[in-house]
Amino acid sequence: MKFAFPILTAAGEEFKDIKALTALINGEKSGHYLLGNHNKWHGGVHISDQSAPWCKDKYPVRAIADGKVVAFRMMEDYLTSEFQGESLRYSNCFCLVQHEYCEINAETKAKNEFTFYSLYMHLLPWKQYQTAEKLVLKKGWNARNSVPHANPDAEQQRADAALPRFALPKDTELEMDSSTPSQKGSVGGKEYDFIKVIIKNKLSSAQMSEAEKAGVLASEGSSVWIANSPDAVTFIKPNLPTWLFDQIEAELLTNMIGRADPGVDGPTGRPVAGKRSVSLPAGTKLQYDAHQLEFHWTGDKARKMARCKYVTPSVDTAPGSCGVAWVCVEDKYIKANTLPPTHLGELYVLPSPVAIAAGETIGYLGLVETPGSLIGGKESKHQVHLELFTQDPRLDDVLANKAGTKGGTIYAKVPADLVLHEKKKQDGKDQWVATGGKSLEELVESPKIEKDAAKQEWAGTSSGKYVKKEQVELLSQHDWLKIGFKKVDGSGSDGYLDSEAPPTFFTDLVNSFDTDKSGELDSKEIQAALQNNGNREQLNKLIVKHPSEWYEKSSASSYLWLDKLMAKIGLPDFDKLVDHEKQRIDKLEWMQSAAKLRLDTEVWHIYPLSILQKNVHSLSITYEQLRSIFPEASKTNLDIVLDEVNSNLERFKLNTRTRQRHFFSQIRGEVGVTMEGRTESWEYSPAVLRSFSSYYRANPQESEIDGYKKDSKGKIIRRADQQAIGRKHFQKLNGNRSSNPSDGFNFRGRGLIQITGYEKYNGFKSEYSSYWSGDVPDAVEQPNVINVMPTAIRSALWFWFKYKVYLSDNNNGFSDVPSVTRRVNGGSVGLDERKEAYKIIETILK
Structure with a gap:
């Protein structure tokens, strides 16, 4: 199972680590985990245009993990509510993704697993999606009324120099004027494609005045010419959520068999592909519902099938035939075209959930306008509410790490009152000397472990001092409870923190992490504790059972607090505000109405980023970093390698930066900047x-x-x-076989780190299932499969781990390149290329 950050940075890159994203979200003014606005329970977090304005229409909110979209509501446009004569827009669009969490003990094969959901509320509605490609300026860039000459002579150069121009500021948003073709033009002796664009955002009055003085009409909506340069212009394509589309028109790329309705295999209960009913030639037109896909088994393989309307192509003068049949609609067999979605404006539970990968588009921030005061006005922001919840009882086993899984981030649980030591040099040797200080009870993430001359091991503390390693408990990231996660049961709570009589639930929340509190807590103390960013790390480790705010309509007893509040406050027009809020509550509800999902009123809420902190490695490699290492690699191959490597940093011993540098320098030295598998040549x-x-x-x-x-x-x-x-x-x-004279030639070096010889080809094939699921690539019968992704990167990972190449990294950086190369090549062949690659990669993977 793969995980991803729910948003990218302003530059469209992955966050450096979970701490950077957490800091961004903690900076939100409202919408924090556990307690939101108006002293009300809040089961998720908000991502808004206050902290991430680029998620309004530039870089979308993304799925945080692999899963299946099981329900959504996508409205045509914003809903509106009225308050004091003001029309207020808001979004009740959402997407619900179901995930199957699984941790496996590599030795015993025992599993920790449970089902959880990620919810994305207040998404941008359908009509607000960008349909045209957008351009954004990376830097100040000249706009012109007309295009300079291409290959100008001296007189034309003088004329071009006098043409009006005005530098549009960095981050100006533009849209292509599709009615005007591009033109060639030269500036400063360099030829460009000039494109006509429409300015999409407002310029300041000072900027428009400056442009007017320069002789250029530059304002929102005006058209200008700019030089199209990748150094200055970024093209942003619309990111539409693919899970929304159901009606598909497609064309067969190969001959195919259409089948009758499926049967059932008696022993397994699996749906079995139906009998052959029609031969469908390449070019056959298909139409089907992507939300009604099924998997039918043929032999030992499950095929993705759709019940399709088909029209076969005409042959000579004979017209094509039409009908209905089940057809395999996997990507390699069809060319697909999506039609506008047909389930807009409704709460839709998918009959057949649609797979979504970690990092795929969910949508953009939706606009939420709220009353500014009791007498009118409004406040506006774009936001998405992100929430994680589960109702799976297996959560307890995961928290307790019943399967005993290991790996990932290591923590040291340091008891109080241990003697602290400091590291000193004595006679040129490291010595650990006792200090007068005593340790505090703490949990140290990724502690420094060192060994002295007498083989005594020492564990570092947050103070920089050391304690004896045997005195601390070393834990893995899978030991949820031991590293501080706690469950709090808030069943039956209405979620309102009453200022006069704070409910037991909120007192329990504070006492669960603040053990120094004694006696009764008043509402102000509770509110201060739950909204104090200094407590945020502990708050985010609370897993809380509470009625969902999306389950009930406003008539339910859980909303009686609104009426009590109205009576207590007694301000003029406060009743109108309460009525307004109740109308919105009714429009936002979805859980009870989506009865097919069988979701409970009360579910366990998990801080959304805590599951990422446990599963997105701090040493994960970003797309931009990998692209810098392999600038000529295809996007498809870069994505595949990122998935394979980032998901297995611990497993394949790529868990330090120096190991990663050596791994990729071997690949770049072997196959170059294209990162494509190749076969060794003996020319x-x-x-x-x-x-x-x-x-x-x-x-x-x-x-x-x-x-x-x-x-x-x-x-x-x-x-x-x-x-x-x-x-x-x-x-x-x-390891070639003496009985097979062709082994030497057949099993030449292939792949990214070129595995060579029958022994390695067969070893990779034999051990494949220990690391990856799915069909085993037959590297013995079809050796060229080693050159094809994802087998190419998987064979490299296997070789790195199997032959312990990582042990040749002695943390000496560049000086270890010869020993790593010997472990890979058995000598120094290609050493210069690998040294050069390491120097380059060292500047990228810092």
Whole structure:
């Protein structure tokens, strides 16, 4: 299961770590976990345009983990409510994703698992989505009324220099004028494609005045010409949520069999693909509902099937046929085109949940306008409410780490009153000397562990001092309860912190983490404790059972507090405000109405970023970093490698920056900046064959036959006989089988870190299922599969771990490159390329 940050940075990059994202969200003025505005329970967090304005329409909110979209409500446009003559817009759009959490003990195969949901409320409604590609300026950039000449002569250069121009400021948003084609033009001796664009955001009066003086009409909605340069212009394509689309039109890319309705396999109960009913040639048009997909089994494989309307292509003068059949609609077989969604404006529980990957688009921040005061006015902001909850009783086993899973971040639980030591140099050696201080009880994340000359191990504390390692308890990130997570049961609470009579629930919340509190707490003390950012780390470890604010309508008993509050305050027009809030509550409810989901009124709420803190590694590699290492790699391959590596940093011993640098420098040194698997070439000259092969030194005449031959001008006129080289030199190497003369040639080096020889190809095939699920790539019968993603990166990870390449990293950085290379290549072949790569990667993976 993969996890992802719910938003990107302002630059469109991944956050450096969970702490950076937490700090951003903690800076929100409202919408914090456990207690929100108006002294009311709040089960999630808000991400708004106060902290992340780029999520309004630039970079969307994303799925935090792999899962399935099980329900949504996407309205055509904003809802409106009226208060004191003011029309107030708001969004009740949401998306609900179901996730299957699973941690596996690598040794015992025991599992910690439970089902949880992520909820994204107040999403941008359908009509507000950007439909055209947007342009954003990375820096100040000239706008013009007309295009300079292309390849100008001297007179044209003088004329172009006098053309009016005005520098639009950085971050100006633009839209292509699709009715006007681009034109070539030269500026400063450099040719550009000039494009006509429409200015989409407001400029200040001073900027518009300056543009007018320069002779350029620059204001919101005006059209100007700019030079299209990747150094200055970013193109942002619309990010539409794919889970929303149900009606699909597609075309078959290959011949296919249409099938009848599925049957059921007796022993397993699986749906089995129906009988063949029609032959569908390539080019057949299909139409189907992507929310009604099913998996039907054919043999030992489950195929993604849809009940399709089909029209076969006409042949000569004979018209095509039409009908209905079940067809396999996996991506490799069809070219698909989505039609406008058909479930807008309704609460929709999907009949067949749609898979969504961590990091995929959920949507953008929706506008929420609220009354400014009792007499009118309004306050506006764009926001999304993000919430995690579960009703799965298996949560208890996960919290207790019943499966005993290990790995990930390590914590040291330091007791109070241990003797503190400090590290000092004595006679050139490190010594740990007792100080007069005593330790405080604390939990240290990723403690520094060191060993002295007598083999005594020491654990670092947050003060920089040390205690003996055997005196502390080392815990993994999977030991939820031991590292401070706690459950608080708020069943039956109405979620209102009454100023005169604070409910027991809120007192329990504070006492669960603030053990120094004694006696009764008043509402002000409770509010201060729950809204104090100094308590935020402890608050975020509370897992709280509470009625969901999305379950009941305003007529339910859980909202009686609103009427009591109205009676207590007794201000003029306060009753109108209460009526206004009740109308919105009724429109926001969805859980009870989505009865098919069988969600309880009371669920366990989890701070959304806590599950990320446990599962998004602080050493995760970002897309931008990997792209900088492999600038010519495809986006598809970059995404695959990121998923495979970031999901397995601990498992495959890529859990330090130096190990990561060595791993990727070996790949870049082996296959270059394209990051594509390649097959080793043995295009050797006779002299080179004799230089490394004892066989060819003993049989020099055969080196002349098997090596390549050049003419007098140095042009190769005969290629090397690589199959012969494989039989004669490589046959007895790399675990190749003596009974299979073709092994040497068949199992040449392939992949990203080139695995070589039958022993490694077969070893990878044999051990594949220990690391990955799904079909096992047959690297023995089809060795070229090692060059194809994701097998290419998986074989590299397997080799790195299996042959303990990571142990050659002695934390010496660049000076360890030769020893790592020897572990990979058995010598120094390619060492210079790897050294160069390491120097580059060291500046990227800091």
